[in-house]
Amino acid sequence: MGERWYTESVIYCLDVETFQDSNGDGIGDFQGLISRLDYLTRLGINCLWLHPIHPTPGRDDGYDATDFYNVDPRLGTLGDFAELLHEAANRGIKVIIDLVVNHTSDEHPWFQSAVASKDSPYRDWFVWADKEPADRFQGMVFPGEQAETWTYHRRARAWYYHRFYDFQPDLNFANPLVRAEIKKILAFWIQLGVAGFRMDAVPFIIELTEPGRSEAPMDFDYLTELRQHIQWRRGDAVLLAEANVEPEKLPEYFGDAGGSANRIHMLFDFMLNGRLVLALARQNPEPVIDWLKTTPKLPPGGQWATFLRNHDEIDLSRLTAEQREDVFEQFGPDEDMRLYDRGIRRRLGPMLGGDRSRLELAYSLQFTLRGTPVLRYGEEIGMGEDLTQAGRYAIRTPMQWSYATNGGFSDAEPIRPVISKGEWGFEQINVTAQRHDPASLLAWFERMIRTLRESPEVGNGTCACVDQPLPPGVLVHRADGPTGSMLFLHNLGTQDATVDLGALAKDTHLPNDVFADQEYEPVGDFTQLQLGGYGYRWIRLRRSNS
Numbered sequence: 001m002g003e004r005w006y007t008e009s010v011i012y013c014l015d016v017e018t019f020q021d022s023n024g025d026g027i028g029d030f031q032g033l034i035s036r037l038d039y040l041t042r043l044g045i046n047c048l049w050l051h052p053i054h055p056t057p058g059r060d061d062g063y064d065a066t067d068f069y070n071v072d073p074r075l076g077t078l079g080d081f082a083e084l085l086h087e088a089a090n091r092g093i094k095v096i097i098d099l100v101v102n103h104t105s106d107e108h109p110w111f112q113s114a115v116a117s118k119d120s121p122y123r124d125w126f127v128w129a130d131k132e133p134a135d136r137f138q139g140m141v142f143p144g145e146q147a148e149t150w151t152y153h154r155r156a157r158a159w160y161y162h163r164f165y166d167f168q169p170d171l172n173f174a175n176p177l178v179r180a181e182i183k184k185i186l187a188f189w190i191q192l193g194v195a196g197f198r199m200d201a202v203p204f205i206i207e208l209t210e211p212g213r214s215e216a217p218m219d220f221d222y223l224t225e226l227r228q229h230i231q232w233r234r235g236d237a238v239l240l241a242e243a244n245v246e247p248e249k250l251p252e253y254f255g256d257a258g259g260s261a262n263r264i265h266m267l268f269d270f271m272l273n274g275r276l277v278l279a280l281a282r283q284n285p286e287p288v289i290d291w292l293k294t295t296p297k298l299p300p301g302g303q304w305a306t307f308l309r310n311h312d313e314i315d316l317s318r319l320t321a322e323q324r325e326d327v328f329e330q331f332g333p334d335e336d337m338r339l340y341d342r343g344i345r346r347r348l349g350p351m352l353g354g355d356r357s358r359l360e361l362a363y364s365l366q367f368t369l370r371g372t373p374v375l376r377y378g379e380e381i382g383m384g385e386d387l388t389q390a391g392r393y394a395i396r397t398p399m400q401w402s403y404a405t406n407g408g409f410s411d412a413e414p415i416r417p418v419i420s421k422g423e424w425g426f427e428q429i430n431v432t433a434q435r436h437d438p439a440s441l442l443a444w445f446e447r448m449i450r451t452l453r454e455s456p457e458v459g460n461g462t463c464a465c466v467d468q469p470l471p472p473g474v475l476v477h478r479a480d481g482p483t484g485s486m487l488f489l490h491n492l493g494t495q496d497a498t499v500d501l502g503a504l505a506k507d508t509h510l511p512n513d514v515f516a517d518q519e520y521e522p523v524g525d526f527t528q529l530q531l532g533g534y535g536y537r538w539i540r541l542r543r544s545n546s
Ligand code: NOJ
Pocket: 060, 063, 100, 164, 200, 201, 242, 311, 312
């Protein structure tokens, strides 16, 4: 492992409550997760991102917390959580947790106190207006499920601001007490041993909301403060932020005072996500190439986190209407597969029609593009979605472990139904079945992740598209870092292709295929590289010590 662990990691994200139940109450828990750490070790991931673990009424799947200093008792105790950290560390796995401090649950004692009286010490912890704000109906994140961003509270006799659902009142970051409290929360979890945070909704944390002013000023300095704070408490702790904003705004989130990233270490690459999906839909790599060429330059130490699927809908809002239509047509043809007029609430397996070759191609491409790959639980076995579940819950069904009752997730009635029967049911798709099959998708993911971890230049090197005339549908990129150089070929189309990369041959040393969708002829002089439909090849060009 090099200097900065997060540039050479594979992050796996899961929700404890849907991963593995250990005590037969139908709810996944920390002990259940501990019992599956060996599975994750074998898969080859080395960082876990846990969705919110705090006590919650569960109206937004935990993104509505009532106590930032505790864990949801349904998942276990703080003691169990500390055990999880210990057990994970023993296996070389770091744990980061979701930090959801843009808002609280409306049942949080702070908000309860704030609404009870104008004199409450917590009144000013939230964002209020005495009169109906002019921007009441602007800035909703969940159109269709959320009618306004300012809601009148009878008991408080005032309007409160909520960027998300009305049961998620925004904290007031203009209040120094709130700022200090958030630092304390971060420090608390660091003290327990977490390696960092996935920060929810960062643009909304730093917006200094005022009634009637829909474009609020942004306080980026607070991110610098938070960074200073955590880095002092734990030198190698990281911040991984969700900031789905216009590309030109991204660099400010990283910050570059002093020449290196001094705010957020890692940002999810939402732009890449939309473009990857578009490229897959059109079987044409252009959108990805365009983005790779125009991605803002990151300060040293800044890193992208790449993903194909996460726990939310695939957000296509940064595509043009025409591009979005192409994606909808291919991957979300039915109305109930779509969400918020901008996204798709499906897993990748069914989106790609269960086509194994295409699935491998998609994940091979994501994992080899610059940055740190994030993999969502269940994708490694090709799980499907359950469209009978409301909204984003379609893609939040329990992990499918085996042929046992409820897919081995729990003996009891599960918190959410396990997908059963048919092509995507646990009877067909589960870990046990794939464990017995060396040709399974799970076995493929294990090999792929292991190979990636032998290729650290992907995470810590530079990434460049190879500018050569290429057959249609083909993307060629390379990664160059202190350890050497890798070349990657991906064919997004169905036609077999022959790629001439003779110009690269002179600068190689003992080049060889290290991973591919099939056995190919050796690379030779690089003028006749074969690539099947949906094919991919990872070629090591050289090692730095050679
Ligand atoms: C973003 C999270 O990813 C999403 O699941 C959640 O609903 C909102 N933030 C509100 O916290």
